[in-house]
Amino acid sequence: MALLNDLYQVGNTIDTFAPGHYARVYEAVDKRDGRQVAFKVMRLEHVVDGDAQPRMEATAFINEADLLTRMAVSPNVVRLYDCGYLSARDENPRGGEIESYGLNVELFRQGIFRYAGRGWRPYLALELLPRTDSLLYVMRPNAHGARLRLPTEEGIDLAYQFAEVLAYAHRQRIVYLDHKLEHVYWNGRHLKVIDWNSSRLIESGGQALAQQVVNDLHNLCVGVLYPIFTGLSPQKGALVAQPADQAGVESRYKDITQLDFTVEPTLSKGIREWLQQGAQRAYSSLDQFRAALGKAAAAFGWESGFASPALRAARTDMRDGLAKLRQGQEALREARDLLRDAVTIEDIGEDLEAELRRLLSKINEMLQYRVIP
Numbered sequence: 001m002a003l004l005n006d007l008y009q010v011g012n013t014i015d016t017f018a019p020g021h022y023a024r025v026y027e028a029v030d031k032r033d034g035r036q037v038a039f040k041v042m043r044l045e046h047v048v049d050g051d052a053q054p055r056m057e058a059t060a061f062i063n064e065a066d067l068l069t070r071m072a073v074s075p076n077v078v079r080l081y082d083c084g085y086l087s088a089r090d091e092n093p094r095g096g097e098i099e100s101y102g103l104n105v106e107l108f109r110q111g112i113f114r115y116a117g118r119g120w121r122p123y124l125a126l127e128l129l130p131r132t133d134s135l136l137y138v139m140r141p142n143a144h145g146a147r148l149r150l151p152t153e154e155g156i157d158l159a160y161q162f163a164e165v166l167a168y169a170h171r172q173r174i175v176y177l178d179h180k181l182e183h184v185y186w187n188g189r190h191l192k193v194i195d196w197n198s199s200r201l202i203e204s205g206g207q208a209l210a211q212q213v214v215n216d217l218h219n220l221c222v223g224v225l226y227p228i229f230t231g232l233s234p235q236k237g238a239l240v241a242q243p244a245d246q247a248g249v250e251s252r253y254k255d256i257t258q259l260d261f262t263v264e265p266t267l268s269k270g271i272r273e274w275l276q277q278g279a280q281r282a283y284s285s286l287d288q289f290r291a292a293l294g295k296a297a298a299a300f301g302w303e304s305g306f307a308s309p310a311l312r313a314a315r316t317d318m319r320d321g322l323a324k325l326r327q328g329q330e331a332l333r334e335a336r337d338l339l340r341d342a343v344t345i346e347d348i349g350e351d352l353e354a355e356l357r358r359l360l361s362k363i364n365e366m367l368q369y370r371v372i373p
Contacts, residue, residue, distance in 0.1 A: 004086060004098045007031055008125070010039055013092070017137050018182035018241040022060050022197060024091060030081065030125060037081055037125040044089060047116050058112060061122040064197035065105045068126075070172055071196070076165045078194040082125035083108045085115040098123075129185045129192055136181040138373040139231060140239050147231035148373040149264065152271065153318055154188060155229050156297045161191040162224065163293070166216060167286045173202045175212040178249050179223035180242040188326045188372070198249045214281050217289050221278025222253040229271060230264040234279075257281070270296035325371055336363045 004010070011027040028039035040061075047058050061083070068080040080103065088096035099115065101107045112122070131137055139148050150158070162184075169176060178198040185192040202209040222234045223242070233239050234256050242252055259279045261272045274296040283289040294302070301315025342348070343356040 001097045002100065004088060004093060004096050007098055007100060008037075008039060010093055014038065014128075014131060017131075017134070017140075026092065027128065028125070035081065036128045038078075038128045040124040040126055041086065041091075041093060042121040042123070044091070044119070044121060047119060047121050058116050058122060060197040061124060062105070062109050062112060063199070063201075064195075065108055065124060067174055067196045067199055067201065069103060069105055070174065070201075071165075071169060074165055074168050076161055076191045076193055077196075078129065078192055079127040080124060081127070084123060085111055085120040086123050087118075087120050089119060089121075126194070127192075129194070130187070133185040133187045133192070134182060135184045135186055135228065135373070136239060136241065139181065139227070141368065143368055146368070147263075148370075149231035150186075150228045151322055151372060152229070152268065152300055153315065153322060154186070154372070155225070155271075156293070156300060156302060157189070158184075158186055158191055158228065159225055159293055160290070160297075162193070162220060163286055163290050165191070165193055166220070169199075170209075170213055170216070170286060173209055175200050175202060175209075175216040177212070177216055177219055179216075179219040180252075181224065181227055181239060182241055184224055184228075188322065210284065213286075214284055217278055217283040217286070218281045219253050221275050221283075222256050222259070225278070226259050226275055229267055229275065230261065232260075232263055234259065236260060268296065268299060270299055322372065329367065329370055329372065332363055332367055336360060336367070339363070 007030065009029040009031060011029075013024055014027050015025040023040050023042050026039045026041070028037050029035070030037055042058060042061055065080060065083045068077065071077040072079065082100055082102055083105065084098060084100040086093050086096060086098050088094065099111060099120075101111070108122070116122075139150075141148055149155075166176060176193070176196070176199045178195060183193060183195045185194065200212065202212055226232075226234050227239060231239070234253060242248065257280050259272075259276055261267055261276075274292045277283065277292060278289070283292070299311070301311035301313075301318075303312060339356050339360050343353055343360070348356075
């Protein structure tokens with residue numbers, strides 16, 4: 001049996017802005033190949049019940065590993081590198097034994113009965129994504145009353161990419177369901193979707209799948225797309241981490257059928273109507289969802305059979321401009337870090353320190369009122 005420290009160097013938590021219900025996530029290095037990973041570990045209280053039998057929650061990791069291997073072909077789904085069990089009982093594991101199965105999900109499934117009864121916890125080693133790409137992290141402004149939203153161009157792009165994820169999933173009878181901003185990573189061009197432990201493989205009849213597809217599209221429109229276009233939660237409040245237990249997944253948006261767009265009057269009528277139809281469960285398939293998206297996106301130059309050459313040309317310039325804005329914001333952050341380093345140097349004198357702090361204050365103001373989250 002290997003030791004944890006022989007295979008992984010586990011670091012600090014990386015989920016502090018949205019801690020999971022079932023698990024905690026740590027930055028780690030796989031010593032076998034030097035790869036940095038997100039090391040996801042089941043919370044101890046979810047492993048076994050009173051008679052040393054695996055709890056239902058403990059199987060969530062097996063479900064996630066299974067679905068991630070099925071979805072591995074998608075470039076928009078977080079990658080699974082390893083799965084197994086740990087003997088360490090402290091929340092942040094630093095030692096003990098480990099059973100690593102790599103991508104052999106069937107052995108991982110069988111191991112739940114062998115290891116959970118002994119109090120061992122399941123773990124997943126996943127693709128490590130930049131924290132600054134998490135939409136919940138970047139869309140929550142520091143100033144009270146402030147609000148950020150994605151540019152419409154990026155929101156449309158994200159929606160099309162998410163539709164591709166769901167199209168591939170639905171063909172395999174998988175529904176994602178757990179739509180919320182903390183599960184969505186976006187860098188301006190590329191989408192990544194994490195946390196598939198509450199998603200489902202629908203093995204029963206076609207009617208059950210059809211109903212869950214409707215729910216999946218409803219939850220996407222309400223739980224992800226509405227917030228990215230408005231900067232608000234569908235529960236009509238500030239963006240916060242959403243409940244993560246299975247009951248919360250099933251009930252989170254169940255009664256939301258009407259979306260409030262008064263807070264964002266600049267949003268186009270076509271985008272509002274497309275999202276509102278989703279909230280009313282009008283889409284029974286990805287084809288219907290994408291057809292409605294195409295009509296709304298045509299006004300912004302997307303090549304969907306409706307956009308004119310002038311619109312497409314303007315869209316090209318807009319995309320290039322948005323890319324420059326993102327580069328500029330990143331340059332501002334790098335400049336801020338350099339000035340922060342400078343102000344901590346001893347014996348620089350009051351005048352230089354005051355100037356550095358003045359510049360830092362102005363940079364922070366610019367970043368607070370940035371155009372793009």
